[in-house]
Amino acid sequence: MVFFQDAEKYDDGNMNCYKMHDIIHxxxxxxxxxxxxxxxxxxxxxxxxxxCHSCSVGEVGSFTVPEALYExxxxxxxxxxxxxxxxxxxxxxxxxxxxxxxxxxxSCGLASLDKxx
Amino acid sequence: xxxxxxxxxxxxALSPLEWKFMEERKIVQQLLSCEATQEGYPTVIPKTSIxxxxxxxRARLAYNDERVTQHFDVKIWVFVSEIxxxxxxxxxxxxxxTKKICKKEMDALQSKLWGLLHRKRxxxxxxxxxxxxxxxxGKLRPLLRGGLAGSTLIITSRSKKxxxxxxxxxxxxxxxxxxxxxxxxxxxxxxxRRGEEEQDPNLLPIGKxxxxxxxxxxxxxxxxxxxxxxxxxxxxxLLVENxxxxxxxxxxxxxxxxxxxxYYHLPIHLKHCFAFCSIFPKAYEIKExxxxxxxxxxxxxxxxxxxxxxxxxxxxICCGWFSFKMQKNMxxxx
Numbered sequence: 001m002v003f004f005q006d007a008e009k010y011d012d013g014n015m016n017c018y019k020m021h022d023i024i025h026x027x028x029x030x031x032x033x034x035x036x037x038x039x040x041x042x043x044x045x046x047x048x049x050x051x052c053h054s055c056s057v058g059e060v061g062s063f064t065v066p067e068a069l070y071e072x073x074x075x076x077x078x079x080x081x082x083x084x085x086x087x088x089x090x091x092x093x094x095x096x097x098x099x100x101x102x103x104x105x106x107s108c109g110l111a112s113l114d115k116x117x
Numbered sequence: 118x119x120x121x122x123x124x125x126x127x128x129x130a131l132s133p134l135e136w137k138f139m140e141e142r143k144i145v146q147q148l149l150s151c152e153a154t155q156e157g158y159p160t161v162i163p164k165t166s167i168x169x170x171x172x173x174x175r176a177r178l179a180y181n182d183e184r185v186t187q188h189f190d191v192k193i194w195v196f197v198s199e200i201x202x203x204x205x206x207x208x209x210x211x212x213x214x215t216k217k218i219c220k221k222e223m224d225a226l227q228s229k230l231w232g233l234l235h236r237k238r239x240x241x242x243x244x245x246x247x248x249x250x251x252x253x254x255g256k257l258r259p260l261l262r263g264g265l266a267g268s269t270l271i272i273t274s275r276s277k278k279x280x281x282x283x284x285x286x287x288x289x290x291x292x293x294x295x296x297x298x299x300x301x302x303x304x305x306x307x308x309x310r311r312g313e314e315e316q317d318p319n320l321l322p323i324g325k326x327x328x329x330x331x332x333x334x335x336x337x338x339x340x341x342x343x344x345x346x347x348x349x350x351x352x353x354x355l356l357v358e359n360x361x362x363x364x365x366x367x368x369x370x371x372x373x374x375x376x377x378x379x380y381y382h383l384p385i386h387l388k389h390c391f392a393f394c395s396i397f398p399k400a401y402e403i404k405e406x407x408x409x410x411x412x413x414x415x416x417x418x419x420x421x422x423x424x425x426x427x428x429x430x431x432x433x434i435c436c437g438w439f440s441f442k443m444q445k446n447m448x449x450x451x
Contacts, residue, residue, distance in 0.1 A: 018403045020394060022198065022245055023168040023336060027376045028395035031388070036396045054414065056396045077410060081398060101413045 039069055050074070056081045070096040079104040086110060089117075144179045144271075144290070148240065149188050151267045159239070159261055159268040163280030166292035169336035169373060172273045173244055175292060179271075180242055190265075191239040198399045201248030203256035210241060230260055238265040246274045246282075254282040294333020301328035303335055307342025323354040330363050330375070337375035344379045357382075389416045 020028070029038075034051040054077035057065060065083065069075075075097045080086065086108040093103070144162065151160040166172050179185060180194060195209050207226045211219045214233050219226060233239075241261070248254070261270060274280040280289045295303070304324060305314070314321055324345070331337040345354060362374045362381070383391060390411050397403055411417055 019400055020397070020403070021336065022399055023373070024340075024376065025395065025397075025399050026168070027372050027380060028392055030372050031380055032392035032395040036393050038396060038398055054393060054396050056398065076414060077396070079396065081401070102410055 039066060053077070055079070057083050065090055065093065073098065075100055077102040080108050083108050089114065145182050145185055148179065148185050148269055151269050157262045157264065158258070159241070159264055159270045160287070161283045161285035162269060162271045162287055163277075163283075163285055163289035164271060164273045164292060165275065165277050165280045165289045167334075168275055169334040170292050170294050171335050172275075172292060176242055176244065176271060176273055180240070185240065188238070188267075189240040189269075190237040191233060192241075193239070194242045195244065196400045197243050197246045197248075199247045201246065201250060201253055203253045203260065206243070206257055207260055227260060231263060234261065234268070235263040236265060237268075239268045240271070241269075242271045242273070244273050246272055246279050247276070249276075249279055249282065251282070258283065294331075295335055295338075296333065297329060300331045300333055300335070300338045301325055303338040304328045304331070304342040307339055308345045310346075317349060319351050320349075320354055323351065323358055327354070327358050330358075334373065334375070337373055340379050341375050344382055386416050389414070 035053045037052050037055040039052075039055050039057050050071065051074070052072045053074055055069070055072070055075065056079035057069070064086070065080070070092055073096065076099050078093075078097070078100060079102075081104075084107065086105075089105065089110070094100075144164075147162065164172060164176060180192065186192065191214060193210050193214050195206060195213065197206065204223050204226065207223070207230055208219055208221070211226055211229050211233065215229070219229060261268075270283065272280050272283065277289050277291070294300075301324070304327065305321075308320075308324055327341060327345075328338065331341070341357065345357060348354060357378060360378055362378045364374075380388065380391065393411065393414060393416065394403070394407070
């Protein structure tokens with residue numbers, strides 16, 4: 001009840017899905033500083049991206065990855081959460097982030113992946 | 118005299134928890150008795166409080182009340198948060214009412230919404246609104262016309278100004294926190310397993326002192342209760358009680374000292390795990406893949422029984438933060 005609300009359970013009682021309480025989310029955002037971020041097109045803070053290790057692009061209804069994000073060379077985790085309707089995966093994603101370990105394209109609405117992947 | 122008797126009787130008939138939520142009873146009554154308003158607009162009920170008081174939980178009580186469910190033809194709950202566009206609200210309202218993904222064009226959305234609300238008595242809750250954008254609120258207003266008399270819109274917000282964005286003539290309900298005793302009871306419920314209070318008689322007095330610092334916030338009581346549940350040494354509890362963080366009320370970007378304190382008490386790798394969660398948007402549905410993301414980031418120590426570490430980490434974080442407990446080595450909801 002503290003951290004998550006509206007959690008769903010599997011039939012066997014194990015947890016399936018959690019949501020963070022919004023105030024706890026504020027705290028997480030506060031303590032994470034510049035290392036973990038939610039990135040939005042207009043609000044990408046200048047100079048911060050260098051230190052960013054993990055981020056989600058969370059703007060509803062956008063169709064592109066923000067150009068400035070490519071400067072975050074240290075990026076390890078990238079979740080494209082709000083980028084609905086991305087037509088192709090920009091090749092730059094792979095050429096820019098040498099240390100990328102996780103790329104989540106689940107909610108992009110892509111029909112197929114390029115054969116080279 | 119008669120009045121006093123009535124109140125006493127009513128008080129006796131209610132459980133303590135229900136008594137706490139008298140304000141919600143008032144709101145339920147108000148929801149059931151809303152009359153026609155001008156030009157077919159819904160009645161707007163603004164509710165405000167600082168974060169952690171339980172705005173959402175209390176609004177949920179009224180929303181889920183059986184009489185309320187019977188009274189309204191359509192009930193819709195929307196978690197709003199910081200990003201506020203009339204179009205997005207329209208889309209969310211329409212989707213949660215139809216349980217289908219809707220088209221993105223505003224015209225299509227508008228006519229769909231009109232169809233849903235027209236000649237219906239509806240209840241819409243806009244939960245946790247932040248925006249003071251007059252233009253977007255202004256766009257939303259005409260979309261909510263057309264319902265039957267008695268249709269109601271509840272807006273919850275930390276800000277009085279935001280709650281008043283729909284020009285409601287009703288003054289915002291400002292929700293108050295719990296009193297000290299209730300806060301302490303809530304804390305004890307989390308901090309002690311059954312029978313533990315007697316085993317560690319020194320801890321309770323310290324716990325009572327800690328509970329005085331919660332400022333009536335149930336969230337603070339629950340979080341710190343879950344944190345101290347792992348500590349059985351007087352010394353650890355005294356550290357919490359005497360922490361300097363309690364006096365840093367204004368700093369930390371408006372973060373509650375009690376929550377900050379809980380964060381500082383996490384072991385370092387769990388601090389990383391927790392901070393990592395900030396990459397999810399608010400109200401994002403976090404699924405099991407979170408553990409895999411932690412692994413990819415290298416937050417979980419390697420070299421020993423991985424399964425055990427996973428269970429320990431998640432359960433520790435869960436108890437302190439996610440409010441879960443470990444049972445048979447698996448995560449279970451409390």
